[in-house]
Amino acid sequence: MEKKIALTGIKPTGIPHIGNYLGSIRPGLELAEKFRAFYFIADYHALNSIKDPKILREMSIEVAATWLACGLNPEEVMLYKQSAVPETFELFTILSCFTPKGLMNRAHAYKAKVADNLKNKKVPDDNVNMGMFSYPVLMAADILLFDADYVPVGKDQLQHIEMAIDIAQSLNYTYGEELIKIPQAYVREETQTIIGLDGRKMSKSYNNTIPLFLPPKKLRKMIMKIVTNSQTIEEPKDPEKCNVFSLYKLFADKDEIANLQEKYLAGGMGWGQAKQELFEKIDSIIAPKRERYFDIMKNKDYIEQVLKDGSIKARELCADKMERLRSALGVK
Numbered sequence: 001m002e003k004k005i006a007l008t009g010i011k012p013t014g015i016p017h018i019g020n021y022l023g024s025i026r027p028g029l030e031l032a033e034k035f036r037a038f039y040f041i042a043d044y045h046a047l048n049s050i051k052d053p054k055i056l057r058e059m060s061i062e063v064a065a066t067w068l069a070c071g072l073n074p075e076e077v078m079l080y081k082q083s084a085v086p087e088t089f090e091l092f093t094i095l096s097c098f099t100p101k102g103l104m105n106r107a108h109a110y111k112a113k114v115a116d117n118l119k120n121k122k123v124p125d126d127n128v129n130m131g132m133f134s135y136p137v138l139m140a141a142d143i144l145l146f147d148a149d150y151v152p153v154g155k156d157q158l159q160h161i162e163m164a165i166d167i168a169q170s171l172n173y174t175y176g177e178e179l180i181k182i183p184q185a186y187v188r189e190e191t192q193t194i195i196g197l198d199g200r201k202m203s204k205s206y207n208n209t210i211p212l213f214l215p216p217k218k219l220r221k222m223i224m225k226i227v228t229n230s231q232t233i234e235e236p237k238d239p240e241k242c243n244v245f246s247l248y249k250l251f252a253d254k255d256e257i258a259n260l261q262e263k264y265l266a267g268g269m270g271w272g273q274a275k276q277e278l279f280e281k282i283d284s285i286i287a288p289k290r291e292r293y294f295d296i297m298k299n300k301d302y303i304e305q306v307l308k309d310g311s312i313k314a315r316e317l318c319a320d321k322m323e324r325l326r327s328a329l330g331v332k
Contacts, residue, residue, distance in 0.1 A: 004149035006035035012059035017209035019194035019202035069293035080310035140164035147181040
């Protein structure tokens with residue numbers, strides 16, 4: 001029986017942080033153990049925020065190197081650049097013809113931008129380009145091009161999968177056959193909200209992230225900045241209300257979690273000690289990946305070749321699907 005397909009994309013908007021690793025990279029790589037795994041660098045999506053070509057190219061390389069350093073094996077899975085698979089954009093054009101404008105009006109990112117404009121007494125669509133407005137359609141093309149069965153997402157991205165399903169169903173209904181497979185969201189509850197330095201969701205927009213490959217001294221310094229309450233060393237502490245413990249749980253095993261939890265409840269442990277334990281745990285896991293990352297970045301030709309090979313495979317895989325779709329639509 002052929003394995004089902006799981007597809008993961010990541011925008012090249014800087015070296016990933018701890019939240020990206022826990023919420024996207026690690027679970028994405030775990031999917032490769034039971035599914036055919038497709039990973040792509042969403043460089044066209046990044047154009048909405050990055051207009052410097054040198055920065056965009058460099059960030060694309062950095063993101064690819066991060067996945068490779070974290071364990072992605074390009075011999076077993078597929079890694080490619082979105083921009084190197086033009087069939088994605090052909091499918092985007094097709095899907096646009098089956099996407100109601102009203103559906104795009106309900107996109108969370110667009111609604112948030114309009115609300116912000118109105119709050120600041122600007123016209124609703126101020127600084128809204130079509131790349132941003134039609135972002136969900138391009139994402140649908142990314143997903144639907146390869147007949148993905150599962151797409152790993154956080155709850156804040158569920159709407160994108162729902163929109164992709166709506167668009168695919170509209171096209172299939174119009175032509176009376178399943179030209180496009182309907183995907184499913186793959187949601188991991190345990191990594192839905194990764195806490196940042198200030199207790200809010202870890203996000204670059206909040207400037208509360210912990211970059212993934214910081215050197216040990218800088219990593220420890222960042223972890224020591226995590227916001228905690230004013231309890232003294234002697235006081236027992238509630239681990240379930242602690243930003244430090246919430247991160248620790250995502251890296252540690254059951255015994256380690258139980259041991260630290262016991263220290264919290266018993267009292268006699270200060271926040272500095274808790275943060276030190278978090279630092280040591282994170283560094284023990286990230287250190288070998290950090291070393292691999294900087295080794296890989298010394299050979300950018302290798303990274304470029306991996307992406308090129310992946311893109312060639314991707315185009316071969318979607319060729320028959322696009323031929324069938326063109327024929328069904330009458331454009332062939």
